[in-house]
Amino acid sequence: MRTGPYKLLRDFAQKHPNTRPALNHWHRLISGRNFRSIAELREVFPHADRVEGWTVFNIGGNKARLIATIHYDQQIVFIRHVLTHAEYDRWRP
Numbered sequence: 001m002r003t004g005p006y007k008l009l010r011d012f013a014q015k016h017p018n019t020r021p022a023l024n025h026w027h028r029l030i031s032g033r034n035f036r037s038i039a040e041l042r043e044v045f046p047h048a049d050r051v052e053g054w055t056v057f058n059i060g061g062n063k064a065r066l067i068a069t070i071h072y073d074q075q076i077v078f079i080r081h082v083l084t085h086a087e088y089d090r091w092r093p
Contacts, residue, residue: 003077012082022060036072052093
């Protein structure tokens with residue numbers, strides 16, 4: 001899958017350096033595969049959840065939440081938000 005905008009990951013990792021390894025790991029895993037459904041995605045990311053049309057990934061043991069829109073037919077992941085766990089608790093789609 002292709003991802004964009006990667007800048008959100010870089011910016012978040014700059015503010016929260018303890019998340020950088022986990023974000024890089026997520027990016028390597030998502031970029032190296034083709035997923036056709038949430039079921040296939042959960043084979044690699046078992047804690048990925050669908051929340052009101054978004055896909056939410058737990059990053060680094062819940063240090064962060066990555067919120068994305070996934071177009072399985074086009075193999076594109078659009079990163080919409082990267083939030084701390086506390087920010088995610090306040091986030092509303």
